[in-house]
């Protein structure tokens with residue numbers, strides 16, 4: 001059985017659309033505390049550590065399952081941004097992102113019998129166009145609070161696409177999980193038909 005250790009609607013939707021049968025169990029994990037313990041680590045290492053910790057947290061209660069954890073984080077000019085906690089935070093994030101290049105790191109890990117059997121990190125680079133205060137306000141009138149659950153304060157599959165001049169990277173990585181490598185790993189683990 002495949003367990004997705006995530007409360008992310010986007011990750012559930014990706015796996016469902018791909019035709020993967022799974023059970024979703026949100027991880028009970030203090031992500032912020034773990035991130036704090038990783039202060040100074042490179043973004044891919046942070047995303048991988050969080051993906052593994054989420055999978056391990058759920059795997060503890062699912063002894064016979066293959067457990068998939070995933071994490072995404074945004075870095076702009078070396079500064080990391082988590083999901084916006086309020087509309088005001090989203091406004092501040094977007095003002096800061098204006099005209100800058102955003103790195104969106106997404107990682108995934110598989111845990112079986114308590115051991116990490118596979119891990120992968122990917123990065124997408126998104127060029128944020130200059131954003132006026134009026135645009136940000138209008139955008140948030142439509143997209144808040146939906147984007148409260150999204151790092152980067154956008155949904156690329158929705159109006160969030162209007163934030164960018166260009167995007168370089170895998171669409172799924174931006175949505176929150178490097179789906180193609182995940183599917184390859186699930187085939188290697190014998191839980192998806194090869």
Ligand SMILES: Nc1nc2c(ncn2[C@@H]2O[C@H](COP(=O)(O)OP(=O)(O)OP(=O)(O)O)[C@@H](O)[C@H]2O)c(=O)[nH]1
Pocket residue numbers: 005006007008009010011026027054070071072073083149150151152154155156157160174175176177
């Ligand atoms: N719909 C959508 N979600 C996005 C996009 N970019 C990032 N996300 C979501 O932003 C969230 C990143 O936060 P995380 O802490 O990794 O995951 P989470 O939502 O807290 O869920 P857990 O896996 O339970 O930790 C994930 O749910 C991603 O799917 C996007 O363009 N569209």
